[in-house]
Amino acid sequence: MHFQVCRNYYGYGYPCCDKEGDPILLSAFGPLDVEGLVKSISSYDYIRTSLKHLEEGMILAKQSAEKKGEPYSQLTMVVDLNNLNTSHYTYKPFTYSYLTLLAIFQENYPLAFKKILVIQAPSVAQYAYTLLQPVLSEHLQNMIEIPGGWEERLFELVDKKDWPAFWGGEGKDPNGDEKCPSKVVYNEGPIPESYYADDKMEDKEALTVYAGDKRLLDFEVHTPNTQL
Template identity: 35%
Template sequence: MSGRIGDLSPKQAEALEQFRERIQDILPQLPAQHDHFLLRWLRARSFNIQKSEAMLRKHLEFRKQMKVDAIITDWRPPEVIEKYLSGGMCGYDREGSPVWYDVIGPVDPKGLFLSASKQDFIKSKIRDCEVLQQECDVQSQKLGRNVESITMIYDVEGLGLKHLWKPAIETYTEILQMFEANYPEGLKRLFVIKAPKLFPVAYNLVKHFLSENTRQKINILGANWQEVLMKYIDAEQLPVIYGGKLTDPDGDPRCRTMIHHVSPVPPSYYVRDHVKMEYEQCTTVSRGSSQQLDYEILFPGCVLRWQFASEGADIGFGVFVKAKKGEKKKAAQMEEVVLSQRYNAHLVPEDGSLTCERPGVYVLRFDNTYSMFQAKRISFTVEVLLPERLQSPQGNGGSKNTTVQAEGNSQS
């Protein structure tokens, strides 16, 4: 049994019923509530109800932390990503699923990472996933049957050592892990075309982050790749550069995003050359350790704002909440309110903010526990901004206002 509607075993049907019952409390918050959607999570965990429930609840937290529900309407990638990251959606396969292209060769990884943050790349891929899910929903309505997965084409012609640059590979693996954890069963098949001799090296760097189910969907095509693509995608839906009849993908309404060959990123986009930050504090996070900064927020609605840069290598960063100022707690013992991630702050300065919905002690945590050999020097500025109702006419609402207690207490 495939585990899909119309092809469920009695045990699978019973598991679906139990799964729906166990997630009643979060069902209204999910992007979809129908059985097709719920079965994707069950299939991803081989119909283990407990594991599927844990996966789905974690996904809901991911959606809240990354503001996924509004990412299409309220966020756009930086211009440099839109102009210099090649690829996009174009056409549909013979079963009506959207086709997504990634064109690897022309991409300038180092130029992109000097021009935008790692989080911008991750958010742009989340946005792409949501756009594709919307397109699947449109196709489901149009065709009168469930469309829930996509066909992907990876054009790796021109893949070279520049693409194996460590920060780029690390970010790509994070994106793969994000996709596996939050968009299960979203991939129908993936075709790798025009693979050079270096491709097996690149694939070996990332394949262990893929589930066995995903790996089975990857097809590395040989010299007859055009013939194979035509078996799955009608010529009218395939760009002419890939053997089809679409002559102008960028202008065709079936192509919602550009598929273009790009040049190296101009140095004028490089953030490091144009943003000279003045930081108020510095600290060194020892190898294999972390440091926490405590900020006590007395009033709901305050905004906690931070900027930081690291020297030499990336640094982990996240924001947590605890009950009492000065008490020592590990990250696992606190509530995480800004997802802890590794930031390439040695390449691009990071900044962010959080509206504190309730009073408490908010902990900014710099994490270097994953680095066994290298300490990290961090330059940073943190501000606490008062909600408008508490600002004095003369005050600017900044952290120096005496009605907000904000002290940076460092602890490993």
């Protein structure tokens, strides 16, 4: 089930290379149904899948460097924030996983990207970025661009003919699909409830306690000196 959710609803791909010949990671973060994702897969699976996508790009970057005869290459990341909503930064189960992923990335992959370009950012994106800034390293902040005229900036980095038409370019799959599903996973719809995890514990309740937080629970003790 985890594989199907990530394969069908976790929007990402490597549609083409930038003008320097290095791979571009396209992350369709805005359309992601974060609440449905949390109900369908574990935090561990989300983080593991995200790092797997990054590792795929690093392999492509290594191949790019070898082809150009250079010691190393870095990725360009394009983040599509179309349809971003408040759930992306207020739904605690997801934000906890995302911040954990971000910490792992900054600690272990600080040089993976040379540029992170945000496109189709709605008005709430700037507020979300302001909330995120305190946990971003200065190095990472210097890489992030959120331009108003994103198309002009995007095509300074990538040839329009190579970029998927759905995101403003001219590229299409052989069958004419502008989203280039042969290279990019993209699905705007919410994750169906049929994908939601079933722990077969109808009489139980799940409780998440975040770092620095606490919960007071009441237990009915039937046996004296019982230890929890």
